[in-house]
Amino acid sequence: MSTAIRWFWFASPQTFYPLAGAIARVSAVGAALLVAAGLYVGFFVAPTDAQQGEVYRVIFIHVPAAWMSMFLYVVMAFWAAIGLAFNTRLSAMMASAIAPTGALFTFVALWTGALWGRPTWGTYWVWDARLTSELILLFLYLGFMALQAAIDDARRADRAGAVLAIVGVVNVPIIYYSVQWWNTLHQGASVSLTRAPSMASTMLAGMLLMALAFWLYSIAATLARVRCIIRERA
């Protein structure tokens, strides 16, 4: 017997099932604590914005939700691709488990963006590059879920969904760079690794706390859902 680490041990749905449950529980608690901290910083520590007044406080959910919507799509496409390439069951299940949470954060990003746009731009919606490409992201998530739901055989549904997810990943850099490539009402990136943040440090702290909270929430929701899928397919 080899003593090498069994990397593929947790690639089996049956062995991953209890681990997923444990990680989901810890992540859910962490998400609840971070949401409380993020809301406290966002509403009681961060100052009023000099230009926008109080309405800017939408940022504490808008930006983290928009980040999650794009990040989750890339993770979903990654697992879909692994599942397609190596025919591993758990990878495809992970892709299916991520889609509804990704769609939720995409909807939240669009909804909060509309409510933020009205008082700052004077309109709930414009067909500009950033908003339109984010709407396409929502349709990609919904299309992925509808396609998988329409095919009875789980393995065939996995493969068909994977192709859609992989093709759609091209939309993610389009969303991210849309504010640079096209003239758009939407402002540029709020946070960048290459320059100092353009906002007060307490505003940034509130946003990052909420981003971490949404991250942990996504982990908890996705792993809880993948446990359902494992049981349903057993």
Add this chain to the structure above:
Amino acid sequence: MSWGSWGEFWAMGGKGFFVWGSYAVTFACLALEVYFLRRRSREAKT
């Protein structure tokens, strides 16, 4: 930020509809997802 009163806090400088409309729908969505996940988990175990 120090709010003068709870009334001022809820008013959000006159933009309460947009701020609270965002937060209410976001947390309603998260709560709904948790509810549906719990229900699906219960059904998957039976």
